[in-house]
Amino acid sequence: MDYNSNSDKKPAKLWILADDRPGTFSQSLALAQALKIKYEIIKIDYNFFSKLPNFLLKLYPLHFNRNNLKQLVEKTINNNLQPQIIISAGRKASLIGIFLKKKFEKTKLIQIMQPEINYNKFDIVILPNHDKPKYKKGNILYSVGALNQINxxxxxxxxxxxxxxxxxxxxxxxxxxxxxxxxxxxxxxxxxxxxxxxxxxxxxxxxxxxxxxxxxxxxxxxxxxxxxxxxxxxxxxxxxxxxxxxxxxxxxxxxxxxxxxxxxxxxxxxxxxxxxxxxxxxxxxxxxxxxxxxxxxxxxxxxxxxxxxxxxxxxxxxxxxxxELKVSKLNEAYRISKEIIKKFNIH
Structure with missing residues (x-):
């Protein structure tokens, strides 16, 4: 597990859970940059248990090194550096986000893409419109396509x-x-x-x-x-x-x-x-x-x-x-970030 801050020495208010999938990390980073909050990248390494479905892993998450994560949690709590927001993306990272949210009671958890677990475990779930579930929850925000860093x-x-x-x-x-x-x-x-x-x-x-x-x-x-x-x-x-x-x-x-x-x-x-x-x-x-x-x-x-x-x-x-083409410009990371800022009363 590795840590990487994006700017000065002030404590990060936002954590990005980054795994080995560039597509999910890219969306998380795009949202963090759009929120304009100091962020820290928490790199996650999975083991072979990560191939198991989430309905099994949610009972006991075996797919990551819990000792490393516990050390991070203890250090964070001891220094009173709990993040305001954690962003997880994809099904594997979603369970780590839930684990951390339980440790940091005041931290808001944002999940990007399907977590394959109950949406109520998150403060916000961001799903693309083409991936809409049959039911709607108040904590779901829908995007057109994937969030990205194009700015x-x-x-x-x-x-x-x-x-x-x-x-x-x-x-x-x-x-x-x-x-x-x-x-x-x-x-x-x-x-x-x-x-x-x-x-x-x-x-x-x-x-x-x-x-x-x-x-x-x-x-x-x-x-x-x-x-x-x-x-x-x-x-x-x-x-x-x-x-x-x-x-x-x-x-x-x-x-x-x-x-x-x-x-x-x-x-x-x-x-x-x-x-x-x-x-x-x-x-x-x-x-x-x-x-x-x-x-x-x-x-x-x-x-x-x-x-x-x-x-x-x-x-x-x-x-x-x-x-004669009338072209519209997509800017979903910015649009979604404004909804989150309003919902969480940031800044």
Whole structure:
């Protein structure tokens, strides 16, 4: 268990429980930054018991080192440094959050994503709209997609870092973001070829520069298919080659248009937070029913648009379609933070 404070020597008022899942940690960090409260990152290491379902772990949480956590609790209480808020995200961290809340009676516990345990154990549970339960509780806040860290400061910082690459481009930029296979969904050859076909048509009609970024989940087979079937001018930032110096956040700042595959809620949410047009490519095999509910919510509210049959547009009608788009900017971390500040009477 590791501890990391974000600024000065004053005690942190907020703890982020950070585990080995980047997606859950990213949402927790986004909310903490939006709340503008001094935070401390509490890194959690799980053992093999973490694979057990929560209905078993809630009886006796065996999936983390309780001795380390008890030492942290004792030190915190002895020095009167109990946090005002704890943020947990995902089912595994939720039980650790509950354990800590029992020790710190006045601490508020915020859970992001499904905890797979009774919602009443938390002060606030943040769920995406596409993941709504059949019943409603007063402590649930709903978000459009995933909370994310896209804000002017982080974009400016990353644009400056990668400006030598992007400043050489004198055309408008289309960024293609590619996900990959998951437990329930997969990319078949036909879908990848169709993605490339739609992307080629989009880029050529607008005479843009294409940047391609894949992800951890993108298999070598998908990557090779994309390389083989994209026939417009492009720069491919392969995840394996740039993972230690990834221009992903810079690309969000420099992009004029996005094409994103429909399987990643976090990736799409980050694109929609840019305020630029986002086109979602989706096929049934790529994404789940929940993903498609999410897409429809974005389409309905002008955050994103479907990428379909670009070849059917002539050049004039395509330009007209692009120029008439009314794009809404997603900023859920900020919106949710305002509700929490009001609910908890912070500041």
């Amino acid at each position: 002017p400061e982080i974009i400016i910082e990353n644009k400056e870092k990668f400006k030598k690459i992007f400043n050489k481009i004198n055309q408008k930029i289309v960024v293609l973001l590619v996900g990959g296979n998951s437990k329930k969904n997969y990319y078949d050859k036909k879908s990848v070829i169709k993605l490339c076909h739609e992307t080629n048509n989009f880029v050529k009609k607008l005479n843009c520069q294409l940047l391609i970024l894949n992800s951890r989940r993108t298999s070598p087979e998908i990557t090779q298919l994309i390389k083989k079937n994209i026939n417009c001018q492009n720069i491919f930032f392969e995840w394996d080659k740039v993972k230690n110096n990834n221009p992903y956040l810079a690309s969000i700042g420099f992009a004029d248009y996005f094409i994103a595959t429909g399987d990643s809620v976090s990736m799409i949410s980050e694109c929609c937070s840019s305020g630029r047009p986002v086109f979602i490519f989706d096929q049934k095999k790529i994404s789940s029913k929940k993903h498609r509910i999410f897409h429809q919510e974005l389409y309905k509210n002008g955050y994103a648009f479907p990428l379909n049959n670009i070849e059917n547009y002539d050049l004039k009608s395509f330009y007209n379609m692009i120029n």
